[in-house]
Amino acid sequence: MTETATPRPNPGRLNRFWIVLGDVAARPSGLIGLTLVLGHIVLALISPWLAGYDYKAMDSSLILEPPSAEHWLGTDHLGRDILSRVLQGGRVALLVTGIATPIALLWGGITGILLGLIGGRTDEIAMRVVDAFLSIPGVLSLLVLVAIFGTGNAVMIPTLAFFFGIPVIRVIRAATHDVVARDFVLAARARGHSRLSIVWRELLPNVRDAMMVEGAMRWSWMLLAFSSLSFLGFGVPPPTPDWAVMIADERAYMPLAPLGVLAPVVALSSLIVGINLTADALAKAMGIDRARKAVV
């Protein structure tokens, strides 16, 4: 799976990063995706200074107002400025998933590599447990934990990282299996390298591409799950602005003020589509066909 893509050993690690990035940006879908993702990240960072109004400031004289010169996107059902809320509505989601994704990738990736390397009975048993976990719907497990422990970031991040690391195990284990049987790993073993050194110097560079693509993909799934939780009322607590919460709250007023729903819809969709376009372009640039992977 990775053999077409990775020339190893790599003389310039940084060089390859720029080459892949250039390749991603050279594809129209990759360029659009990258622009959307970077735009959203920058916006999330600077939006508190951009927003013209306090996101929680209510004005009871301006409820469900249409767009005007003062409120470019109108106001919501509590008289809050929609534009200011939309601008800041991705911050929590980006922060939580931005921290949880690397953790998921790290623990899932390391477990996957170790299982692929060890093989045998341990691997067999561990994969059954992974299968068992994957058959319990993720949203359900998340909901139960969140309902019991609360919805703070301190709960959300480890929970998301744990559940989204499990499918990573399977993908990285499969990628490792392809590499472990090859001659250079055998040679390293014959030279008497320790397992740690084999993992670090032989396996990791070869499954890194698969991990990158997997990470981009998991990020978008995690964002989707986190938004769904928020939509159901188990995610970001009010009055913190969040796109999913805004959609849930303003849905009832849709006939009167469609922008209150449409603005967060566009914001959330553009971020998620952006991540996916980038992931797709990344997979193509690295020579990994993402479409052939099963949906988990």
Next chain:
Amino acid sequence: MLRMLVRRLFLGFVTVWIVSVIIFAGVEALPGDACTAFLERDAQGKLLENCRRDLGLDKPAVTRYIDWASGAIRGDFGVSADGQQSIAALVGDRVKNSILLAAGALAVGVPLAILLGIITGLWRDSWIDILFSTGAIFAMTIPEFVSATVLILIFAIWLGWVPAVVLTPADAPALAFFPEVILAAVVLTMVMIAHIMRMVRSSVIEVMASDYVQMAMLKGVPYWRIVFRHALPNALLPAINVVALTVAWLLGGVVVVEMVFNYPGLGRTMISAISARDLPVIQALAMIVAATYVGVNLAADMLTIVLNPRLRTLSQRGK
């Protein structure tokens, strides 16, 4: 082949067993128990004692696991945390409704998805492929509550063609859900079509580029004969597994869509059980959904083994 089928069947049962242990142990590991979770601040004295006795929480964990698991096999999941309702009765109608919604989405979605997959695969990189493949990325990745909300806005509010939410009670006969269920089914169908179409597309592309198809082309076999006789039977085999995953997803994971459309299926039951912190019901639902997932995937794998001559001899393969 028989050995492989038996092995796969055995693994399926092992997975279900591990799932039951995870679910049971997971609930055990939570702080408190079903009674303290359900009663919250009232969890003290007589009330707590009664609740614990009703749910059998005074017995040791292993005994309770065996009781729970053997009951679950017979379809008896005990009673809900308030001790009033039998879970089997509570869930029965909801299962029927979830199956109804899933069946509707599948009946329309699967043929359409396979057709689109074949078309986009055969005419790769044509405008029609670019159109549908881009559309598929959108349909797959945009959260269901977003597409559902937009569809409601357009078709229910602006155009007024279909009702926005389901108001029919859970125990109504299947036909009573029309036309309220249409939008919900459309949202699910879109997501489903995207997944299956992508899989079929890449599978068709792979098979059309394979040596034996190239050989047939060089021999001068008519194009459509190659497509229908040689390529498609092989290309559609991987679709079985994706369809299975979709079926499992439709029967268990559509919490959000059911909430948006107020549809009385399993997903909404889950949410109300979670809001009420009703652990016995949550346990039962998790088990039902997970068992369905494993069962459907098992069926798909076995079907693939039976249909694919190459897999009959392969002793092991990644799923």
